Structures are given as C-alpha cells and as structure tokens.
Amino acid sequence: MTRPALPVVQAARDAASRMADRATPFIFNAWYVAAFADEVGRHLFTRRLLDRQVLMYRTKDGRAVAFEDRCAHRSYPLSAGTLDGDTVVCGYHGFRYDAQGDLIEVPAQPRCPRGVGVRNYPVHESGPLLWIWMGDAPADLDALPDHAWLRDPAWTCSQGYIHLRGNYVSLHENLLDLTHLSYLHAKSFGTPDYAAAAFRAEIEPGRFTLLRDVVPTTLPPVWAKPTGLENYPNAARIVRSAFLSPALHTVAVRFYDNALAEGERAEFQIRTAHMPTPETHGSTHYFIVNGRDFAPEQDWITAHMHDHLFRAFQEDVDGLELLEHVLERDDPQAFEISLASDRASVEMRKYLKARAEAERAAQPAAPVAAPVSLHAARA
C-alpha cells in the first residue's frame, strides 16, 4: 500500500504518545540493579546508570556504597582517584570524602568546609545483586520488586551481563512478549507448538504478566535435558512471564511429566530474572540471573542452561540493537500499530510513561533535592 489510511496512522500515533519509548525520561524513584555484588569490592568502580556516572566501592567492613562520580570541587571523576580506607581521595586536588559522601578533608586549607559533599545513593545488597535508588524521593525498601528466590539456597543460579546498545523500554517490551519466539528465536527457543500456543495477559497495577500453559508439548533441548523429559511428547510447560518493576522482569517456568498425576509427579522449576538498568537513553546494562530448584549439585545443568539461554538472549540483544538503529533516527513518517497480543506490553509502556511523567511533575523546577541536615547525614 502507499500507506495506511490517515485515521489509522493518527490513531497509532495517539496511542504511541501515551507509551514510553527511548525518549521518555527515566524513572528515578525505583530500585535498579547497579551491579552484581561480586563486581564491587575494595576498589573504585564506576558505571553510568540512568545517564549519571556512579562510583561504587565497599568499605572495610564490606558494606557497598555508591556516590555520584564527580568531585564537588572541579568535577573530576572520583573513580580516577584512590580508595583510602573507607574514604575516597580525589586524584586532582586530594579532596577526601567519607563513606557517606561528605567532604572531610581539603589538603589546600586547614579547615574543611562543612556541608559539602557528593551525592550518596542508597544501595541495598541482596544475594547476587546490588540495588541502587537514584531518585529524589526517599529510598523505599518496600518498593524492591520481589526477588526472594535469588537469595534462597534452594535455587541454584548462574549469572551474566550483556551490554545492550538499545533502550531499556524496548528490552522490557521484548521480555513481555511471547509472540516473537518463533521468529527471533527460530533457531534456539521456539518450538512450533509452543510458538503457536495461546497465552493470557494479567494486567495489575505496576505488574504485567503473561501466562502460557503448553500441555502436552515436547521440550526444546535447553529444558529437555536437565529435566530428563527428552524426546517426550507429553511434557508440560507452564510459563509465567512478569514485569515486576522498571528494573525486573521474571520468567518462571514449571515442567512436569503430564502422564503422571498431580501430587505424584516431580516438578522442575526454572526462573530467569531479567534486570535492565538504563545506562543512557540508547543503551542498557542487562543483568541476568538464571536458576533452578532441582539437582543443585549437577554442574553440567548449570552450564547447559546458561549456554543455551545466553545464546538465545544474545538473539534478543542482536535484534534490539538492529531495532535501535531504526528508532534512533527521527522519522517524521513513522508510526507503530499494536495488536491485541501486545496488550500487556502496551499497558506496561503506558505505566512507565505515566510514572515518568508523574515523577517529572513532582520535581521542583530546579533539579535539586530539598535541604538536608549535614549533621544528621554525618551521624
């Protein structure tokens, strides 16, 4: 066709204007994975998160801390300085900050100015993850998305990181989408019956879930081998794939032998935590942890699943990077049309957009925090 009819294009654009995309401001008042816990230690580690440069390290007692990576004096990156005990010494003029980010020593003068420091971001360590809160609202541990299984010794996990040259909204959309499996993952994940299987979407406030029960089915090698259900047409594959927060999407799957009665059959669970943290508007830190609740001592299963999964995730990443090239070019002719099967991801993107806009609206005109008590901060 020359082009869809004007009302079709207009409706598509109206809908899109309510959905988050790569240009939507970030949501700061949320917990994001800043790093895997084992990345941060007794050295200065810097990473760009939500388009801000963040310095991380551990104090001598093992506590992780995070600051803006910019000296309050002349903007020098603190990560180019040194870690001295629990303090950071700027590499340019020797400004020293304590583990709260407060300036405590200025070599050029005997008295250190009071009430000066670098922004300290609350962090929360939990199992393999280091979460960070970068918003102006008070950090709220209740806002952490559920990831209790990641700290549960019953789960055997492996982890990985991919630097995605694509925006985090597209990644979330990709995760909350079962209809791409047969295409983007034609060679890895998708089995014909699974790809065609129906699914339901559950839309709850801030939580968007796809439910797909494929029974009976034949499992692809990634799951068939670990569960022993190889070349077996009567397997069950029960999938729950859920957006839990801007920083976490969890895929939970149960497998069992459908020939056995409930209660008499073994169930195998695997879960994957997909954790996108925006780096910039066009790039994303993609943290992934995959786990299972069975055969913990079988290292070959860990390796088998990790290899298969990360090959598939790489297919998503390759596709999303191709997509980003299109999106990053401003095209006045562009429009996108959504299907009924996109309902969950459309609602999720509306939710992200609404949160971003609400956060912006709540911000003071000048992007600065309310006055803080220095003495309290130093306590």
Added chain:
Amino acid sequence: MTRPALPVVQAARDAASRMADRATPFIFNAWYVAAFADEVGRHLFTRRLLDRQVLMYRTKDGRAVAFEDRCAHRSYPLSAGTLDGDTVVCGYHGFRYDAQGDLIEVPAQPRCPRGVGVRNYPVHESGPLLWIWMGDAPADLDALPDHAWLRDPAWTCSQGYIHLRGNYVSLHENLLDLTHLSYLHAKSFGTPDYAAAAFRAEIEPGRFTLLRDVVPTTLPPVWAKPTGLENYPNAARIVRSAFLSPALHTVAVRFYDNALAEGERAEFQIRTAHMPTPETHGSTHYFIVNGRDFAPEQDWITAHMHDHLFRAFQEDVDGLELLEHVLERDDPQAFEISLASDRASVEMRKYLKARAEAERAAQPAAPVAAPVSLHAARA
C-alpha cells in the same frame, strides 16, 4: 584583505539564500536511481535514500519492489527478516507483507488487521537502472529524465558506483561546471586548451546545459586512444553537459577529425550519465554509466575509458569530500561569491531550492499521505 566589504558579503549571502545547499530539504517528488538493476534480486536489499531506509527485492516473476524498511508493528527493519516467495516476513514477530506492502498475516492472531502495511514506493526499471519515486505526489513516468540511450543496444556501456561523503547539491554543481577541470583534474582530464576554451550556458526550465566546442584540439588519452585521434592537433571535441533532473546529469561528447568534411567524417560519441541520489544530507549514492556508440565489440575500449573516467570521478569525489568537511561546520562568517561562469549552476541551485520549497509548501502539516483505498491497493 581583512574581509570583503559588508555590501559584498551581504549580497553574496542574499544570493546564496535562494540557492540549494546541503541543508535544503530533499525533493521527493522526482525519480531517483535507487540501485543498479543488477543489485536487486531474490534477496532483501536495503539502502538509505533521501534519508529514508528503503527495502528492495524482486518478486518471483522478476519485478522489483521497494518499501520502507520498517515493520508497521514495532519498527524492526524488514531487511533483517526473510523473503518468502513474494512476501517479506519480519524477523521479530513474523508479520508478513505482500509485494504491495500490505500486511497479510500476523502469526500471533488468527485475523490479520486490515488496512495496515508499509509504504510501498513506486519503482521503474529501465535498462541498467532501477528508478524510485519517494514523494507524496503520484508517481509520474513523464517526469523521468531522458535516458533512452541507456536502453539502446547501439550504446556499449560500463557502470560504477561511488559512495560520496558529500551532499548531492555540491555534486550537481561540480557536474555543471567546466571551470574546475584544469585544477581538480589537472593530472587526468584537463588539457590546457580545453580548460581555457569558452563555453555557453543554456538555461531552460529545469534544464541547464553547458555547451563547449573545442575545435581544433588535441585529445587527452582517455578519448584519443578509443577514437584513434592520438597525438593529433586537429581533433574536434563537442561537449554538451546537462542537468536534466535532481537525479541525472548527462555529459554527451562528440569527437571527429576536423580535417574531414561534415558528412564524410566518422563521428565518435561518448556519454556519461551521472546519477546522484541523496543518502543523507551529507552523503550521496553516486551512480555512473558511461557509454559509447562505436566499436561495441572492443572490450579494451570499455576498460580503457572506464578506468580513466573513474580515476577522474574519484578526483571529484575526493574534492567534494574535502569540501563537505568545510560545509558541515556551521561558520557564521561564511559567504560565497559567484562568477558569471557560475550562471548555470547558480540557476540550477535556485531551481532545486524553489522546487524543495514548493514541495514543502504543498505538504500537509502532518507528513502523512492522503487516505488510500486498501482494497484498491490490494487489487
């Protein structure tokens, strides 16, 4: 001098403001060469044209088609998908488009939405060229610039492509300019007497021609060898160099032995079609076909002329790329002064600017096409 007098600079700027340059909007309502015909086949081929990404392929019956390279669903590049019969299947979610660009299948749901598709650009194949029409006005074959000789078996041709990191206006200006030969082509083309020879400009609506008859003259090797007029001071070199459209500039030359009477002498004709298609505002697809109307079976002549010509065209390209580095920097002090000998190119650039502005003015506020009948489009 410190600088030309203010009125001189002001006059130069006023004149320049009426002439197209790298910042001028593209002219969409025109035919451009999208590709050489032999580049497009039974595979998905993508190229950026007029700053839009275009997908091309041939249907099973050999017909070339061109679409915007962007799925109507989630903007994925269709060129990263697959060609299946005459249809294109998106690599992300399997959306299938027919050879009209209409969406005909959506795997995620049984019913395909109607009236959705990707923009289909009219193409016209003609000899070695695949022309494309990307404007909103109806494609008009009468608007094709004359290139009948390119389809005429009496002409023996060779073709080439150069990716020019420069804007297409500068290339047109370079083509409609005989005064640079002795400088930019000092080592290849220009012979002293030719460079100094007078020329006339013919200004017609949308057609700008330089006419230069150099008689007698000694031909440079590129022409002397093929015509047999080597080291011969009484040759004639009759040149017509014409801008025929934003997409075509044709140089036509006749050579003969001036010692012989008209009617009794052999005439040798060579022609070059220079076909710039903007890729972006700072880069151009430069398609070139060179041909002759004599000695068709002499392959060495084809090779001889091709090698000499493309070496010279590369000199233009090198110069234009140097020039682009200057032009792409916004310089508030800049001005350009034109000479009487620039008259044809100045008029040509005014024509391009006026067309671009007229096209813009005719556009609806939102850059969308008028509603189309889907049923008609599918017929």
Added chain:
Amino acid sequence: MTRPALPVVQAARDAASRMADRATPFIFNAWYVAAFADEVGRHLFTRRLLDRQVLMYRTKDGRAVAFEDRCAHRSYPLSAGTLDGDTVVCGYHGFRYDAQGDLIEVPAQPRCPRGVGVRNYPVHESGPLLWIWMGDAPADLDALPDHAWLRDPAWTCSQGYIHLRGNYVSLHENLLDLTHLSYLHAKSFGTPDYAAAAFRAEIEPGRFTLLRDVVPTTLPPVWAKPTGLENYPNAARIVRSAFLSPALHTVAVRFYDNALAEGERAEFQIRTAHMPTPETHGSTHYFIVNGRDFAPEQDWITAHMHDHLFRAFQEDVDGLELLEHVLERDDPQAFEISLASDRASVEMRKYLKARAEAERAAQPAAPVAAPVSLHAARA
C-alpha cells in the same frame, strides 16, 4: 550526604555562572600562538584555531601569513590547493589569492572581480612563536603578553606541543593552581614539603599570579640535577606562576643554595611558557616552551628538564581529558564549590567570562567586519 543544602548548591551555581567554562564564547580580540615558527614554511599549513580553520605559509621573503582556509568562491579548503610564489591557488577552480588574501585571478574569466578575498589574520612572529590575532578589533601589538625572555639568547629553550582533548579554560585553571601538585603529580613533581607550602595570590587586572617561596626545601630530580642541589635539604625554590593572557601562562622559578648569602650565591632560573590556543570548545593546542638562564651549552640539561617536564605535563593532560569527559556531558545536577585557595583561578575565570561577554556585546548583530577599503588593503 544526599546532597549539599540547596543554598550551598545555589550559591555555587551563581558563582559558576560568572566564571568562564568550556561553553563560554572564545575571546577573539587577543593574540594567540598559531604555531611554532618552525612549523610554518613554504608549504600550505592548516590548523583550527578558535573554531576557525586557518591557513598559514611563508612568502618568498620569509614572512608568515595567515588566512581563513576557505575559498571565497565555493568554500573549498585553500590548504588543498597549491602555493605558487607568494600566492595561493585554490585546488578547485584555480582562484588565486595574493599574500594579503585578495583575490587576484579567476581563470574562468578575463577580469577578476575586485573587492573579493579571504580574511587575512594579522600574525606576529617573535622568537619561536607565531602569534595570530583573529578578532574584529584592530590587531594591537601592545596586547601581546610579555614573553621577551623567549627571544633572549641568554635563555636556552626547548619546545613541545600537546594536542589536548580538553577545553582551554580548564587548562588555565590547572596552570593557576598549586594545590593539585601533590595529587595529579604525586609521582613526578610534587615533593611533600612543597605540596604543603603556603602560597599567595596576586590579583591584578588581567594578570593573576601565584607566589610560593619554599625555603629551605629539597628539590625533586627535575631541578636538583641541573642546579647541582641534589639531595640537599637547604635549597630555595621561589616560584611565580602567572596568567598573563588567555594565550599565555608563565611559570618562573628561581633556585639557590640557601646556606649562602644573597649576592654571593649563584641563582638558577627556569621558566616555562604554557600557551593554550583553543582549537574547538573541547580541544586545545597546547604549546610549551621551557628555558633556563644557565649552562646553555649543557645539552643533557635541556634533555633532562624537557623529559621530566613533559612527563608531568602529560599527567595534567591526562587528567584534563578525563575531566573533559565529565564536563562535556550536560548534567542538570552539577555544581562546583570553590575554596579560598581557588581565588586566583576563580578571578581568572571571571575575567575570561567578562572579556568574552564584552566582546560579544561589542559585536554587530551580523558577525561581519566593518566595510574596508579594498584599495587601501591592496596597497
């Protein structure tokens, strides 16, 4: 801390708004080093200065000249043309300019237009330096900062150039700052007592000086070896480090044996001229000349000091480039807090900002020079 109190941040921002930074317009009405004199000869040499491309060469009688590197006809870089006697011939259409920048020949037509040319920048050669004046105000030799010692045969000098991917304001700030030595130069320059030594600042109109007398002290190897005051705790080190113009900062140091009485002791002087010329807003040509007033025939001293100094200057450059990465990202949360010890550099930056603003205010709306008399210019 979460962040300094709002009034602290606001005060820091108010102060910063009066200080030059990488975004501040350049000061054009000043002399800058365009090149070392030995870089410019009988060839076309091009360099970007204050974000303008400048062509330089020497006429047959050895006089250096500088023009804008852009033909007045079609903006072709003149540096891609040829030097013919004292004239420059454009490589595109053969436009010929004399050593005043006046257009004197146009091959395409018998009569050359009058009153056309490229902007000619006054240059002033002085010892190893070629100074350029790029502003619209008349070039004023009285505005040259004092550098007489660079032409004085009593001084034995070596020179070097560093291309700094950082802005020139940060470099000036780095130079007018003795408090970074113990940190950025921990491994090269700074000795513990020197780093901790007090200093005074002298603020004069357009001249900002730091004075530091360290007596007694032990000299670092760079100075100890040339002066013979090695491993000697009773040396004197008398430093004057002064911003003299946007283009020159001079460090002058005297050393002597403090055990000897004034008048009976040898004094050793070294000086370094730091000469930043902005290339763009984010990069700087950093010209350096280092000299001494003793032991002129001792080549090993020249080499020894040069090697040590340039290793230290490279530390500054490395640090400033790290800093530039931070500064070039627009961060709405950013602020910088100054100390009492920053007084000289803060005043210097205010001075640069005020000069830039005054220059802008004095400019005509259109950035063109006042009309000039062509005949006078050609005289």
